Amino acid sequence: MAVTFEMTKRLAEMAGLSRCVEVGDGRTLGEALQSLSNRLREAGANTLLQNGDLHPSILVVVDGEARSAHDRDLPLAGGETIDLLLPIAGG
Amino acid sequence: MTVATSDRHRRQKLLPWLDEAGQERLYGATVLIARVGGLGGPLTQSLAMAGVGRIIFFHDGELLDEDLHRMVLMHPDGVGRPRAAQAEASLRKLGRPGIEVRGIDARIRPEDAARWMREADLAIGAAPTYEERLILNDAAIAAGKPFVDAAMYDDEATLLCVHPDDGACLRCLVPDPPEWRADFPVLAAVSAAIGSLAAYQCVRILARSEPVPWGEWIHLDVERMAMKKTRLQKRPGCPSCGQRGRAK
Numbered sequence: 001m002a003v004t005f006e007m008t009k010r011l012a013e014m015a016g017l018s019r020c021v022e023v024g025d026g027r028t029l030g031e032a033l034q035s036l037s038n039r040l041r042e043a044g045a046n047t048l049l050q051n052g053d054l055h056p057s058i059l060v061v062v063d064g065e066a067r068s069a070h071d072r073d074l075p076l077a078g079g080e081t082i083d084l085l086l087p088i089a090g091g
Numbered sequence: 092m093t094v095a096t097s098d099r100h101r102r103q104k105l106l107p108w109l110d111e112a113g114q115e116r117l118y119g120a121t122v123l124i125a126r127v128g129g130l131g132g133p134l135t136q137s138l139a140m141a142g143v144g145r146i147i148f149f150h151d152g153e154l155l156d157e158d159l160h161r162m163v164l165m166h167p168d169g170v171g172r173p174r175a176a177q178a179e180a181s182l183r184k185l186g187r188p189g190i191e192v193r194g195i196d197a198r199i200r201p202e203d204a205a206r207w208m209r210e211a212d213l214a215i216g217a218a219p220t221y222e223e224r225l226i227l228n229d230a231a232i233a234a235g236k237p238f239v240d241a242a243m244y245d246d247e248a249t250l251l252c253v254h255p256d257d258g259a260c261l262r263c264l265v266p267d268p269p270e271w272r273a274d275f276p277v278l279a280a281v282s283a284a285i286g287s288l289a290a291y292q293c294v295r296i297l298a299r300s301e302p303v304p305w306g307e308w309i310h311l312d313v314e315r316m317a318m319k320k321t322r323l324q325k326r327p328g329c330p331s332c333g334q335r336g337r338a339k
Contacts, residue, residue, distance in 0.1 A: 083321075091218055
């Protein structure tokens with residue numbers, strides 16, 4: 001059940017990945033995020049991880065709704081696009 | 092030549108959501124802002140021109156030539172001199188007669204924010220560091236006042252309006268300043284765009300004219316001309332908004 005993550009431009013730059021990343025394992029949000037975390041680790045994007053998981057300040061948005069670590073069991077139907085938004089700092 | 096000022100805001104008072112009462116609130120309002128550079132400059136410029144009565148800002152350091160491509164309140168003659176004094180003079184010229192502007196040549200600290208939030212109606216974060224933005228977030232919530240946060244990087248910009256009594260705050264999203272920092276790339280068109288959008292929300296808040304997107308994180312992708320609006324979740328045990336009401 002493939003799930004696509006769509007990252008903001010800055011996040012994709014920091015990850016060293018393209019803005020759209022498809023992962024194969026995604027029966028739940030937690031599984032999909034774990035697959036993405038593995039891809040980030042392989043890409044050497046360790047600043048985007050915390051204790052092996054996606055950094056908690058990266059906003060995970062499913063169907064327009066913000067999700068958190070408490071939503072790991074959220075079932076995914078497959079084919080979803082999950083937005084990942086990175087807080088930025090600049091003025 | 093006598094410059095008539097009584098009708099200066101006539102055209103904006105035609106806005107049904109602003110009107111005479113809202114304009115009077117702007118005249119009597121005080122805002123506290125961290126930084127008046129590429130983002131905060133256009134933002135405070137808009138507020139001064141809209142008639143906000145009192146602007147207190149913190150901005151440290153001397154003007155660099157490389158600031159001039161985006162900092163609209165600065166002037167090439169001022170390179171090497173403190174930014175705060177130049178921005179203060181620019182805002183005085185732009186505001187209505189009697190506008191009070193106080194520019195403080197320093198980086199805001201928690202004790203500064205707490206002191207000025209006793210007088211301010213609204214806190215505004217336009218700084219390039221998470222530290223300054225979180226200081227204002229915390230001080231505004233502790234004082235029971237609203238907070239508007241804006242930031243940009245390259246072609247992206249974000250905006251968050253934090254309600255004094257309800258919903259998520261900036262610290263729910265960013266509990267601690269993250270490690271990812273960089274010498275941010277910036278085009279004035281982008282920093283000014285988000286500064287203007289933030290100014291619009293500030294005017295709405297000061298005029299007490301809903302709707303305001305409280306607790307919704309707005310992400311603007313200028314390259315794609317796309318905007319996403321996401322309601323943030325309150326972080327359980329947030330040390331900032333989780334303490335709401337306890338100090339009142």
